[in-house]
Amino acid sequence: MVNRFCEFFEQWKRFTNDVPYDLAVPPFGLDYYHMTTKHAKENYQWFISIIPNRMAYFRNRCASDLKVSECLLDYSPASLVPIWEWFIKTARIEKTPKEELKKMIEGAKIFGDSWICREQFSVATRFIMRDIGIYIGESFVRNYMQLKWAYYDKPKNYVDSRQPIISGFYYKNDDYGEGEMIVNPIAMVEGVAASFFDSNPYETELFDSYIKKTLWIPD
Numbered sequence: 001m002v003n004r005f006c007e008f009f010e011q012w013k014r015f016t017n018d019v020p021y022d023l024a025v026p027p028f029g030l031d032y033y034h035m036t037t038k039h040a041k042e043n044y045q046w047f048i049s050i051i052p053n054r055m056a057y058f059r060n061r062c063a064s065d066l067k068v069s070e071c072l073l074d075y076s077p078a079s080l081v082p083i084w085e086w087f088i089k090t091a092r093i094e095k096t097p098k099e100e101l102k103k104m105i106e107g108a109k110i111f112g113d114s115w116i117c118r119e120q121f122s123v124a125t126r127f128i129m130r131d132i133g134i135y136i137g138e139s140f141v142r143n144y145m146q147l148k149w150a151y152y153d154k155p156k157n158y159v160d161s162r163q164p165i166i167s168g169f170y171y172k173n174d175d176y177g178e179g180e181m182i183v184n185p186i187a188m189v190e191g192v193a194a195s196f197f198d199s200n201p202y203e204t205e206l207f208d209s210y211i212k213k214t215l216w217i218p219d
Contacts, residue, residue, distance in 0.1 A: 019124040032162040040162040044151045047164050058131040062086050075139040084206040092122040133186030140166045144217050160184045169216035181216050
């Protein structure tokens, strides 16, 4: 009973100290690997259906906090600079909960100490990152007619399988060959945000990553 109370108190404290933010929770969660084909399809349809409302909420919230006009957040590449400025000010980092840390330590026996993350983004911060990912996806499809939202469920073990992605990119490299490419905009944001744990994040970081991806867009 004492352990349950301590666990409840720890969760309550985490959410009380978190960023006040309206969360859009997927109907079948975020464990894409274990989703059935049916659930993956429904999850994707739900995701596409909420984009207008999510972007209305996100743009309003971001503009309000920055005290700028919402027109500034016009899905242009340049708009990613104030958005990331806002995220840097808004994001919160917390200690990894004991139960999750315990699992990581067990996993470290196989994957090494780099598997252990003693700090993590708060729950609300991670959902904010998802909304920024949606914004980036919308920026791609609104500015480049070659690109579109999509998802695929095979091969199942592929890192982006069953997740909302942007298709239509084409990669070409003299050393590594060429072929069609996809971009996972939410994973892209998560990758950029990793700098919070390694170094000092900077305001043009997301913009720089976006511009690199535009080099993969065919004419």
